[in-house]
Amino acid sequence: MTAPQPRPTVLNIPPYVAGKAPVERPGLVSYKLSSNENPYPPLPGVLEAAERAAATMNRYPDMGNARLFAALSETFDVPVEDLAVGTGSVGLLYGLIAAFCQPGEEVVYAWRSFEAYPIAVLAGGATSVQVPLLPDGRHDLAAMAAAVTERTRVVLLCTPNNPTGPALTQQEVDDFLAAVPPEVLVVIDEAYVEFVRLEGAVDGLATYRAHDNVLLTRTFSKAYGLAGFRVGYAVGPAPIAAALRAVALPFGVSAxxxxxxxxxxxxxxxxxxxxxxxxxxxxxVHAGLRELGWPVPDPQGNFVWFGFPGESAAIAAFATAAEERRLMVRPLGTDGLRVTIGEPEANDRLLALAGDLRAPSA
Known part of the structure; x- marks a missing residue:
């Protein structure tokens, strides 16, 4: 008898590889720089609020997350109707593919970018259209606009781009939106928006207010330090936000x-x-790496990128050398490594490691 079989696309989904956990070594503190986590512990008021909520864990959470919607609406001056929440921005990503893509329809995004993009697209039965980054780690928006076809339903713009670091400017995004058909949903993934200091950087909220086809996704995992709780939110025109809420996992955001x-x-x-x-x-860290000859792209998130395109041996050697110094970093395929900005001691150790290794340009 033939056993039940999943959809063919499910069998092709690449596994999501989580950041490596610290490996302890007596006498040397280990640092996890592999997951872009905030190194600071929760603020006292946040921890107390979570503890109070945990006291009623025998009850279901508010399915409408009314308090969170109200707080987001007040903080960012957006209507409640323009909001959706989910289990991190990844949960929202899965939802928007389900809501806007029929099987085989296309999702355009830069590559390399957020590792969950190809996974979510395949899981939703859609088709990935990956557009290579520019040599400096930035989106090639002209090529991305050219990649949009009549089968394109969604475009993902990751700014700052994870894992390479550069952010998009307002002018770049405005020009891109002018070149994209209005029926294509353009998602501005702003998971690291709080860290951006680029002059002229895209203003996601202003952009969504000016367009009927723009959705922002954000998270509490990075700047807010709530990675363990999985909370993300989206801001977009009411019809788009309503579609996301319609496909959301019931009770997905816990009390x-x-x-x-x-x-x-x-x-x-x-x-x-x-x-x-x-x-x-x-x-x-960026200035120190540049002084050492490392061609690190402009970092606008809480991480830096060491590019070794096609150099698997160099990537493995860097990761091994880092682990020997109890720094857990994130190798990503045959493209390079991403390293989170952590505690000052961890960052000092990274600079010392970079000084001992030979930069690609050296």
Whole structure:
């Protein structure tokens, strides 16, 4: 008897590889720089809010996440009708593919970019159209616009791009939107928006307000430090947000996660002070790497990118050398490695490692 078989596309889904956990070594603190996590612990008010919510874990959460919707609406001055929430921005990504793509229809995105993109597209039965990045790690928006066809339903713009780091400018996005048919949904993935310091960077909220086909996705996992709770939100025109809410997993955002997210928005000023400290460390690390001869792209997230295109041996050697110093980094295929900006000691150790290794340009 033939056993049940999944859809053929499911068998082709590449596994999502999580960042490697720290490997302990006596006398040397290990640092996890492989998942772009915020190294700071939760703020006291956030932790207390989560603990209070955990006391009622025998009850279902509010399926409408009314408190979170209200807090997001007030914080970003957007109508509640223009919002959707999910289990991180990844959950929203899966939802938008389900809501807007028929099997075989196309999703255009840069590559290399967020590792979950090809997984979500295949899981939804859609077809990936990957457009190579420019040599400096930036989106090739002209090529992406040219890749849009009558079968394209969604375009994903990752800014700043994970894992390479550069962010898109407002002019670049405006020009791109002018070249894309209005029936194509353009998603601006702003998972790292709080870290962007680029002059002229795209203003996602202003862009969504000016277009009927633009959706923003954001997360509480990075700047807000709630990676363990999985909360993301989307902002877009009411019909698009409604479609996302319609396909959302019921009770997907738990009561504990909602309470922590609401408390984090209330403590936004204090949280953004922590972001400034990470940005300062990012600037220091980037400058140090450049002085050492490493051609690191402009980092606008909380990470830096070491490109070794096609050099599997060099990637493996870098990752091994980092692990020997108890730095867990993220190799990504045969393209390079991404390293999170962490605690100052971890960043110092990374700079020392980079000084001991030979930069590709050296």
């Amino acid at each position: 504990v996660a909602e309470a922590a997210a609401v408390a984090s928005l209330a403590a936004r000023d204090e949280l953004l002070e922590r972001v400034e400290a990470l940005v300062a460390e990012r600037t220091r």
